[in-house]
Amino acid sequence: MTEQFTEIVTLIKRSQYNAQKNVNIEMINLYWQVGEYIHQKIASASWGESTLEELALHILRKHPELKGFTRSNLYKMRQFYSSNIPYLEKKSTKSSGNQQEIVSTLSRQFTDIRNTLLVRVTWSHHITLMGKTKSREESEFYLRLSVQENYSVRELERQIKSSLYERVQLGQQQSPISRERxxxxxxxxxxxxxxxxxxxxxxxxxxxxxxxxxxxxxxxxxxxxxxxxxxxxxxxxxxxxxxxxxxxxxxxxxxxxxxxxxxxxxxxxxxxxxxxxxxxxxxxxxxxxxxxxxxxxxxxxxxxxxxxxxxxxxxxxxxxxxxxxxxxxxxxxxxxxxxxxxxxxxxx
CATH class of the missing domain: 3.40.1350.10 (Trna Endonuclease; Chain: A, domain 1)
Structure with a gap:
């Protein structure tokens, strides 16, 4: 009987993990699309830098149920999009269908990144990569390593601090190899x-x-x-x-x-x-x-x-x-x- 209970608990935990994983995928995809929208508005001179403050205040006052869209976070979403464009140039495709638009009344469509490595780590991972790496190549190196080795944010920070990327590039250390390889x-x-x-x-x-x-x-x-x-x-x-x-x-x-x-x-x-x-x-x-x-x-x-x-x-x-x-x-x-x-x- 205990063994059967264990199977049920395992089933529950697996379902919870999958749900959390799917939530993270949707959240990272949304943050990318918000960043894309902001980037395009500022690039076309439709918005100024101060508009992000106005947007954050609008969400806070009119939609207090929407959490996490402060001026600081909106800026990070814009940075997330702009810093990862080179990575997705050959990998991403434009999304299609109303379900992949941020707001259904918008006529334009946004990039869907749900099938890329970018959604395989948490937002905290991305904040660390944006704040602690110096180049797109270094950021991509640690992104792939985090996915491959299932790094926590703390472990990712430690590897960056230890200059793993520089040591591998200089031939002083082999790049970590995954179990499958x-x-x-x-x-x-x-x-x-x-x-x-x-x-x-x-x-x-x-x-x-x-x-x-x-x-x-x-x-x-x-x-x-x-x-x-x-x-x-x-x-x-x-x-x-x-x-x-x-x-x-x-x-x-x-x-x-x-x-x-x-x-x-x-x-x-x-x-x-x-x-x-x-x-x-x-x-x-x-x-x-x-x-x-x-x-x-x-x-x-x-x-x-x-x-x-x-x-x-x-x-x-x-x-x-x-x-x-x-x-x-x-x-x-x-x-x-x-x-x-x-x-x-x-x-x-």
């Missing part, structure tokens, strides 16, 4: 650099400080890693030959269906780190891995790495070990933007 390729899944600015660690810290800081901020850490990780334990114990060994952090990855061991090092990469991590992976596979699971994956987080040293170290290693760098402080965004600008100039 990665399949079971570990090297496509794991980023080769992580930004752990949320830890607020001092410059001189040891592995214990790093591990404890990660545990305190485990939610943000998982967000930085990407989707699919589930936390298993800190200082995870494996016993071999009667001796206990402790792995810094162990996760399970749902898509890969394997355990993921993290070895934390606050120094530059050293070849001997590989042997220790391989030992841990072998112990996990023999002592903890279940029959249906794939071989465990190891990730070595070092303060920095030398590509040639890494190549020599892992050349004979059979374990799917990923050598990764971590950064405890954000890269300088202005410097990254400058480098990105210089890179584009070279290409041109």
């Amino acid at each position: 990665i399949g079971t390729d570990e090297n496509m899944l794991f980023r080769d650099k992580f930004v752990f600015e949320f830890l607020n660690l001092p410059e001189n810290h040891d592995e214990k400080d790093l591990r404890h800081a990660l545990i305190r901020k485990i939610k943000d850490f998982i967000h930085e890693l990407g989707d699919g990780f589930s936390f298993i334990g800190e200082e995870y114990r494996v016993t071999v030959g009667g001796t206990d060994f402790y792995i810094d952090l162990v996760f399970y990855h749902r898509d890969l269906q394997c355990l993921v061991a993290f070895e934390l090092k606050t120094t530059a990469f050293m070849p001997e780190y590989i042997g220790k991590l391989n030992f841990y992976l072998e112990a996990l596979d023999r002592r903890a891995k279940r029959a249906h699971e794939r071989p465990s994956v190891g990730i070595l987080l070092c303060k920095e790495q030398n590509s040639e040293v890494v190549e020599y170290a892992i050349n004979r290693s059979l374990s799917p070990t990923i050598i990764a760098e971590y950064q405890t402080f954000l890269p300088d965004k202005k410097l990254l933007q400058q480098k990105l600008h210089e890179l584009f100039e070279e290409v041109e």
Whole structure:
């Protein structure tokens, strides 16, 4: 009987989610069309900038039941339309039919964006994109990433603050890959650099400080890693030959269906780190891995790495070990933007 109740609850929640999703689609489409109307009126000199204040007061006095149409929000709707025109030039089509007009008595028709990515995020996402990105390309990058990874507004803001767009463009980091595209390729899944600015660690810290800081901020850490990780334990114990060994952090990855061991090092990469991590992976596979699971994956987080040293170290290693760098402080965004600008100039 309980199982049947659970099915009913699931049905209710699914219906509520779909209803909320449809409400968001209609709202974003409406805000676009209001922005389009305002933009066209001002562009044709039919309206002045002060008209938005008059419109907001008219709605407030004559239609108080209509919420959210303040002067500030009307300006944002206009900005939303004008800033996204390049994105929709090849994707959108003019709507047709009376149901797609803002007011039935208006003779002109408005752009329908209900089949675009723009309606796949919330209005708060769009306000963040308009306020915190510097170009249409950067905004579109974060829009696609938010849809792909189902980012909250807070996570979107954190990725923008961490200069993810600039780092990807400069080749310092791979663009995050969605579950549908990665399949079971570990090297496509794991980023080769992580930004752990949320830890607020001092410059001189040891592995214990790093591990404890990660545990305190485990939610943000998982967000930085990407989707699919589930936390298993800190200082995870494996016993071999009667001796206990402790792995810094162990996760399970749902898509890969394997355990993921993290070895934390606050120094530059050293070849001997590989042997220790391989030992841990072998112990996990023999002592903890279940029959249906794939071989465990190891990730070595070092303060920095030398590509040639890494190549020599892992050349004979059979374990799917990923050598990764971590950064405890954000890269300088202005410097990254400058480098990105210089890179584009070279290409041109």
